[in-house]
Amino acid sequence: MKLRLSIGSAILLGLKKGKMDALPTTLYTMLGENCVADCRYCAQARNSKADKKMLSRVIWPEFDLDDFLDSIDDKKGCKRICVQTLKYPKLVDDLVYLVNRIRERTSILVSACVNPLDKKSLERLKNAGLDRVGVGLDCASESVFKVMKPNFRWDDYMNFMKDMVAVFGSGSVHLIAGLGETDEEMISMFQKTVDMNCYPALFAFTPVRGVKLDYPQPGIGSYRALQLARYFITNKLCRIENMVFENGKLISVKVSSSILEDVLNSGKPFQTSGCPDCNRPFYNERPGGSMYNYPYPLSKDDIKNVEKELRGYGIFCSNYTFR
Numbered sequence: 248m249k250l251r252l253s254i255g256s257a258i259l260l261g262l263k264k265g266k267m268d269a270l271p272t273t274l275y276t277m278l279g280e281n282c283v284a285d286c287r288y289c290a291q292a293r294n295s296k297a298d299k300k301m302l303s304r305v306i307w308p309e310f311d312l313d314d315f316l317d318s319i320d321d322k323k324g325c326k327r328i329c330v331q332t333l334k335y336p337k338l339v340d341d342l343v344y345l346v347n348r349i350r351e352r353t354s355i356l357v358s359a360c361v362n363p364l365d366k367k368s369l370e371r372l373k374n375a376g377l378d379r380v381g382v383g384l385d386c387a388s389e390s391v392f393k394v395m396k397p398n399f400r401w402d403d404y405m406n407f408m409k410d411m412v413a414v415f416g417s418g419s420v421h422l423i424a425g426l427g428e429t430d431e432e433m434i435s436m437f438q439k440t441v442d443m444n445c446y447p448a449l450f451a452f453t454p455v456r457g458v459k460l461d462y463p464q465p466g467i468g469s470y471r472a473l474q475l476a477r478y479f480i481t482n483k484l485c486r487i488e489n490m491v492f493e494n495g496k497l498i499s500v501k502v503s504s505s506i507l508e509d510v511l512n513s514g515k516p517f518q519t520s521g522c523p524d525c526n527r528p529f530y531n532e533r534p535g536g537s538m539y540n541y542p543y544p545l546s547k548d549d550i551k552n553v554e555k556e557l558r559g560y561g562i563f564c565s566n567y568t569f570r
Contacts, residue, residue, distance in 0.1 A: 248345065250315050251277035251307040255528055259325070260318040262310055269528040269542040273521075274325045274355075276315070277307050278341060279333030284362070284398040286385070288426060288452055288460040291333055296457035302331065303453045303530050312345070316352045326524040327378075330359040334398075339368045343375045350376040358522045360421060362399065363407035369414040379522055380411050381419030381448065387428040387436040395426055395460075412444050419522050420445050424473055425452030425465035429495025433473055437480045438487040448521040449477050451531040451539040467537040468560030471517065471553055472497045475562075478516035497562060504567040514545030517553050 253275035257263040260274070285293045290302055300306050319328075328349060332338055342359060349357055359372065360381040369380065382404065386392035389401045411418035420440045424433060440447040451465055476497060479485045484506060491499035500507075510516060519526045519540040528542040537556075541549065558569035 248312040249309050250312050251309050254306045254308065257308055259323055262318055263308065271528055272325060272524050272526045273327040273329050275329050277331045278345060279335050279338065281335065282333035284334045287395050288458060290455045290458055295459060304455060305530055316348060319353050325355065327356045327358055327522060329522065332359060332361050334362050339364060343371055346375040346377050363403045366410045369410055373414055379418065380415055381421055381522060382407055382411065383421045385421060385423045386426055387422055387433040391427050408443055408445055418445050419448050421448045423450050423452050424470055425462060430469065430472060430497040431492040431495045434476045434487050434490060437477050441480055446481065447477055449473060453531045468556050470539055471556045472560050472562055474516045478510060499563045502564060507564045507567045511550060511554060514550050517541050517545060
C-alpha cells in the first residue's frame with residue numbers, strides 16, 4: 248500500500264529533509280490515488296488540473312506504508328495520526344487495513360476524515376481501532392453545497408453526522424470559509440453542528456493553480472469574526488441567538504466585556520481548529536501572507552494584530568473596544 252504524507256509530517260518523521268517554522272502536532276496522511284468526486288474547490292477533484300501532489304497549499308509526497316510505519320516514533324511528540332481520504336470504491340477496506348496496521352505498531356490515536364459512509368462501515372472502522380471520525384462537509388449551506396459538491400447529496404451528510412455521533416459519540420465537521428456563504432450561514436452551521444454533539448473545524452479556502460474555483464481567499468477580517476463566533480459557540484459562551492447580522496454579515500455579539508477580553512487574550516479562537524492535537528501548520532497560509540489559523544499559541548503582538556483585523560471588519564461586542 249502507498250500512503251501520502253503532508254510534507255511537514257514527512258520531515259518530522261525523517262522521510263524528507265527540510266526546515267519548518269512550526270512542527271505538526273498530528274501526523275497527516277492521505278489515503279487514495281484518484282478521487283472519483285469533482286468538488287470545485289479541491290486540488291484532488293477528478294477533473295481538477297491542479298498538481299495532484301497538492302491539497303490546499305500543502306505538498307503530499309508518496310511513501311510505502313512500511314516505510315511510514317517504520318518511522319513512527321511516539322517520542323516525536325505527535326499524539327494523533329489523521330488520515331485524509333479520497334473517495335474511491337475500495338476506501339473502507341483500505342482504511343480498515345491501514346488502521347489495523349497502525350494499531351499493530353503504535354498506541355498513537357488515529358482519526359480519519361471521510362465523505363459519508365454507511366453506519367456498518369463506521370462500526371467496522373471503530374472495531375479496527377479508529378478513535379475519531381471527521382467529515383468534509385466543507386459548505387455551510389445547502390445552496391452553496393449544490394454548486395460546490397456536484398457528486399454528493401446534502402441529506403447524506405446530515406444523516407452521516409447523526410450516524411457518526413451514534414457510533415463514535417461525537418465527531419468533527421470540516422467547514423471551509425470563502426465558498427460563497429454568508430457569515431450567518433456559516434455560524435448557523437457552527438450552531439447546528441454543536442447541537443448535534445459534533446465539533447466544527449474551520450479552514451479558509453486557499454486558491455491553488457489548476458483548481459476549478461476562481462475565488463480569492465476570504466478577507467482576514469471576516470475570517471477572524473467567524474473564528475470568534477465558532478469559539479463562543481463551541482465553548483457554549485453564547486449561541487447564534489446572541490448574535491446580530493445585517494444582510495448576512497455578523498455585526499454584533501452579545502457577550503460581556505470581561506468574557507470577550509479573556510477570550511481574546513487567550514488567542515485560542517485563532518489557532519487551528521480540528522480534532523484534538525491538530526495544528527495543520529501553514530495549511531491555509533502563503534509565505535508572508537495573513538496567518539489564518541495559527542499553528543501555535545499567539546504572542547501579545549499576534550493578539551494585537553488580530554484585534555486590529557476584527558476592528559477593521561466592524562464587529563461590536565458589548566462595551567468592548569477593539570484595540
